[in-house]
Amino acid sequence: MSDNKVKSKHRSIYEHLRNAIVSGEYAVGQRVPTEAELGAHFAASRLTVARAMRELERQGLLVRRRGAGTFVRRRHSIERNLFGLIVPIGEPGKSIFGRMCGEVARVGQANGFGLLWGDSLSAEPAVQIQRAEKLCEECIARKVAGVFFAPLEVPRDQIAVNEKIANSLRAAGIAVVLIDRDIYDYPDRSRFDLVAIDNRRSGYMVTKHLLDLGCRRIDFIAGPMTVATVTARVEGYQDALLRHGITPDPRWIDHSDVHKRDALAARIRTSDAEAFVCVNDYTAALVMHHLSAAGIRVPQDVRLVGFDDVELARFLPVPLTTLHQPAEEMGAVATKLMLERLASPNSAPRHVMLSCELIVRESSGGVASGEADASAAGSQIGTTARSACGPN
Numbered sequence: 001m002s003d004n005k006v007k008s009k010h011r012s013i014y015e016h017l018r019n020a021i022v023s024g025e026y027a028v029g030q031r032v033p034t035e036a037e038l039g040a041h042f043a044a045s046r047l048t049v050a051r052a053m054r055e056l057e058r059q060g061l062l063v064r065r066r067g068a069g070t071f072v073r074r075r076h077s078i079e080r081n082l083f084g085l086i087v088p089i090g091e092p093g094k095s096i097f098g099r100m101c102g103e104v105a106r107v108g109q110a111n112g113f114g115l116l117w118g119d120s121l122s123a124e125p126a127v128q129i130q131r132a133e134k135l136c137e138e139c140i141a142r143k144v145a146g147v148f149f150a151p152l153e154v155p156r157d158q159i160a161v162n163e164k165i166a167n168s169l170r171a172a173g174i175a176v177v178l179i180d181r182d183i184y185d186y187p188d189r190s191r192f193d194l195v196a197i198d199n200r201r202s203g204y205m206v207t208k209h210l211l212d213l214g215c216r217r218i219d220f221i222a223g224p225m226t227v228a229t230v231t232a233r234v235e236g237y238q239d240a241l242l243r244h245g246i247t248p249d250p251r252w253i254d255h256s257d258v259h260k261r262d263a264l265a266a267r268i269r270t271s272d273a274e275a276f277v278c279v280n281d282y283t284a285a286l287v288m289h290h291l292s293a294a295g296i297r298v299p300q301d302v303r304l305v306g307f308d309d310v311e312l313a314r315f316l317p318v319p320l321t322t323l324h325q326p327a328e329e330m331g332a333v334a335t336k337l338m339l340e341r342l343a344s345p346n347s348a349p350r351h352v353m354l355s356c357e358l359i360v361r362e363s364s365g366g367v368a369s370g371e372a373d374a375s376a377a378g379s380q381i382g383t384t385a386r387s388a389c390g391p392n
């Protein structure tokens with residue numbers, strides 16, 4: 001059986017039981033069907049059934065009693081000591097959110113709070129919205145104390161879904177702390193607590209780095225989604241160009257779908273850019289792949305930078321220059337804000353912006369001292385790359 005079918009069976013069993021518990025179909029203290037009974041009903045292996053039941057047990061919905069069976073757990077004593085997560089955790093090594101949420105879990109547990117994890121939200125926008133709305137409903141049904149919410153990356157005509165989710169939680173008396181970005185597009189600001197980096201300054205930093213290397217024509221690969229982080233980074237990119245006497249050209253900013261690889265590859269091949277600023281490291285990895293396929297060398301022919309400093313950044317064919325986000329610290333600060341919000345629910349909303357660092361690697365034509373592979377070979381790459389953008 002394929003991994004997708006196994007996952008589908010697991011999700012079907014999990015959602016069936018969860019919905020039955022939340023709706024009251026299975027009352028507190030009631031015994032739920034056995035693994036064998038569920039396996040027969042869903043035509044699933046006992047391993048798949050057990051996985052779904054373990055997840056429900058971890059979330060505090062079920063309790064196993066040796067020799068008696070599995071029962072719906074009495075939740076009134078733990079609900080208010082529970083936080084919820086509506087966050088696109090993503091694949092390991094490709095997102096900062098896994099590290100961030102791990103720290104939320106650690107600090108929350110140290111303060112007596114469990115964590116309600118949902119399925120990863122990394123998916124097509126329509127699926128992502130559906131999953132987020134279900135998680136929101138579950139957090140409300142479970143009466144969690146607070147929710148950490150990273151607003152969804154969605155097309156512009158669907159951006160209101162973020163406001164809907166946040167306001168639904170607030171209306172239910174649940175504290176909300178936003179992480180990484182606001183529910184509104186930059187520069188608008190909501191009345192929820194927010195922990196993030198200064199994305200406008202970050203866009204300025206990575207672009208200035210390329211300008212200082214001699215580049216003048218720099219394109220920004222932004223992607224199609226409406227997210228406050230993207231808008232702010234583009235603003236910072238334009239600030240840097242203007243500061244260096246270069247008038248930004250809207251045609252230098254690409255909002256096409258980076259997953260439509262033919263379109264992205266065509267854009268890269270036909271661009272006169274000396275360098276690309278990519279909205280995140282995953283996008284930079286796609287751009288690097290298409291540059292290589294087109295016979296365009298990084299950094300000798302064109303320079304490349306990203307944002308986030310996820311794990312894959314240092315292991316790309318050409319290690320990536322990127323803006324490091326302090327994910328663990330963001331998680332810790334977000335949890336501190338949540339605890340303070342619970343203690344003082346009527347205090348003014350706070351926006352905490354953490355500092356971040358530019359990590360210089362070979363993709364931009366320079367290697368910072370102390371970086372892995374900062375060898376004579378790396379220095380030679382940086383020297384060769386100067387011909388792409390002029391003298392440093």
